[in-house]
Amino acid sequence: MWCRHKGDSHRNIIMWLDHRAVSQVHRINETKHGVLQCVGGVMSVEMQAPKLLWLKENLRETCWDKAGHFFDLPDFLSWKATGVTARSLCSLVCKWTYSAEKGWDDSFWKLIGLEDFVADNYSKIGNQVLPPGASLGNGLTPEAARDLGLPAGIAVAASLIDAHAGGLGVIGADVRGHGLACEGQPVTSRLAVICGTSSCHMGISKDPIFVPGVWGPYFSAMVPGFWLNEGGQSVTGKLIDHVVRGHAAFPELQAKATARCQSVYAYLNSHLDLIKKARPVGFLTVDLHVWPDFHGNRSPLADLTLKGMVTGLKLSQDLDDLAILYLATVQAIAFGTRLIIEALEAAGHSLSTLFLCGGLSKNPLFVQMHADITGMPVVLSQEVESVLVGAAILGACASGDFASVQEAMSRMSKVGKVVFPRLEDKRYYDKKYQVFLKLVEHQKEYAAIMKGD
Ligand SMILES: Nc1ncnc2c1ncn2[C@@H]1O[C@H](COP(=O)(O)OP(=O)(O)O)[C@@H](O)[C@H]1O
Ligand SMILES: O=C(CO)[C@H](O)[C@H](O)COP(=O)(O)O
Incomplete structure (x- = not known):
């Protein structure tokens, strides 16, 4: 603001x-x-x-x-x-x-x-107040055109919030030929998850749905003519960065990743593959669990007083330890998404497929954990910067290239890759989810004890 x-x-x-x-x-x-x-x-x-x-x-x-x-x-x-x-x-x-x-x-x-x-x-x-995609005034002013190096008068669209632009950039894609349940189902079966510094979970519906602890229903706030429910997690990418950078082994990680010309996340993902041995990588956290609300809970608990929790810490401070803590943090964020999906479905949404975008969707471990932990396939767009696709859809509408936002969405969003859940791991994640729910229950008990006389 x-x-x-x-x-x-x-x-x-x-x-x-x-x-x-x-x-x-x-x-x-x-x-x-x-x-x-x-x-x-x-x-x-x-x-x-x-x-x-x-x-x-x-x-x-x-x-x-x-x-x-x-x-x-x-x-x-x-x-x-x-x-x-x-x-x-x-x-x-x-x-x-x-x-x-x-x-x-x-x-x-x-x-x-x-x-x-x-x-x-x-x-x-x-x-x-104008609908997103409507043309604003006489377009770019001469002063702004000079600053941006663009022609004056070029059309400028009424905007969307960044997450909503990401949602618009992914949710309308033509999914034919990918073996997805949402092929042949209404667009309301899709949940766009825009995951960067924070994560936003965008579900749309034909009629308003009131979901306790989830923002909305907002009419025409993302896709025109549809109601929007917006679930969210206040810190996700920011939390992963915080956990990784704050660990004693971070300087070693950074040096090793730089030597291989890799991001620290790519290095950690390959390190996890090395230490997992014969078991699936997600099983490395059997005794390490994280509650991810280091900056309060946005949805569905809507409780800004909640804090982060970690259980299962050891004395070791090496790279293995950092990698496993990073994995448990990524999993905790995915469990948070599962909790939001359950709230949306309990209130009347019927969801079958996730459409992920934002900086975290560049992380294959984050994407696979979202598929495994929610049990839903994850669609990634051909264009990684889907927030910019959403902005381009609005620009194309403002300049008159398409008659409607819906038409622009279906022509400009393209499926890149689909990641399916490893259903054989479901039992393990169901057990970890039980622990996840216990963590917040216990946190509330601690607060009640400390409040008492
Ligand atoms: N190449 C990458 N691999 C893994 N994670 C990444 C990568 N690039 C960015 N991220 C994660 O994405 C987050 C930023 O997402 P981004 O969408 O760029 O930010 P914002 O939401 O502020 O626009 C970072 O906090 C980081 O955790
Ligand atoms: O509230 C939101 C959307 O309604 C987002 O959390 C907010 O816009 C910040 O997003 P980002 O993660 O890109 O910094």
């Missing part, structure tokens, strides 16, 4: 993973206002309303009173490109409580103490 005021361009960003607005989000959730129904029942501290309230309560004179606009990053970028302050329906619906059908809810903003927005007709957070 961006807040900008004339003359001060410094320190005007609050990152999505910034959790400073904890007290504000608690107060917002205590209101039990109806808009919370569309964010899984509990608003996340990562959304915009608590961050805005924090700004009003903490930076009133220096920021709140002076700010001309508050933007989500995709809307900030389209404003910089075109000079148009119109917002994307995607960002306003998914992060700002706007409804595609009813617009802003005055009573919510008044109740939480941000009645200022109502008074000025939402001019600072958006009172012109």
Whole structure:
């Protein structure tokens, strides 16, 4: 989210993973206002309303009173490109409580103490809202064209949030000929998982589905005409990096990977293959288990107080130890996806295939573990940078190359590779999943003990 005021361009960003607005989000959730129904029942501290309230309560004179606009990053970028302050329906619906059908809810903003927005007709957070892919103003301004080295006037589309662009880039692909269950099933049987710094789990439906602890249902926020449920894990790629870089054997790993001109992940994956002996690689973690919520749980527990857990540590600090801890972390993230899928299905989604993209989808171990642990085939796109494919789909619509986002999706997304689950390992992962669920149960017990007298 961006807040900008004339003359001060410094320190005007609050990152999505910034959790400073904890007290504000608690107060917002205590209101039990109806808009919370569309964010899984509990608003996340990562959304915009608590961050805005924090700004009003903490930076009133220096920021709140002076700010001309508050933007989500995709809307900030389209404003910089075109000079148009119109917002994307995607960002306003998914992060700002706007409804595609009813617009802003005055009573919510008044109740939480941000009645200022109502008074000025939402001019600072958006009172012109466009569907993603709609053409903005007169396209690229001469100034932005100069900065980007592109022709002035080139079409600029109303945007999507990065994860939603990734979802659009993968979910509509033609899957014929790959032996997938979703061939011949509606597109609603597909779950797009955009996995980078965080992971976002995008499921779509024809009718609204309310999933406790999962954001949405949001109408037309990703694929036009469909409702979106957005599950998520706040740190995934960031967690893997944190665990690997923080280990005592990291300098040795880095030196060995550099000597082989490999990424540290490629090196760790081949090291795991060396030490696994005759058993499947995933079985190396029979006595090492991780709970991955080092930055709270976004879905489906919607509990920002949860912390990470590791059980099964030993005294050793060598490369084998690092590789196995890395494996257990990757598996824990996949178990988190399984928990989200179970919540989506319990509420009415019927899913059969995962479509993975983002930086983590470059990691074959991460992809195989998602297939094995969820029991679902994973489709990878031909174009690795699927978030950019989603952005290109929007651009192609804005420039009039396609009549609809759906047509552009089916023409521009292509299946690259399919990874099937190793069903023979299912029993092992079912047992590890039982342990996974026990970890959070125990963590809540510890918190209750410490709270007691
Ligand atoms: N070649 C790779 N192999 C394995 N993991 C990778 C690779 N490249 C990136 N990653 C992982 O992906 C994460 C970043 O994903 P990315 O989609 O680029 O980020 P963001 O979500 O911030 O856009 C990193 O934290 C890292 O864990
Ligand atoms: O909330 C999200 C999408 O709704 C994402 O977590 C957020 O956009 C950050 O994504 P990334 O992992 O690419 O940094």
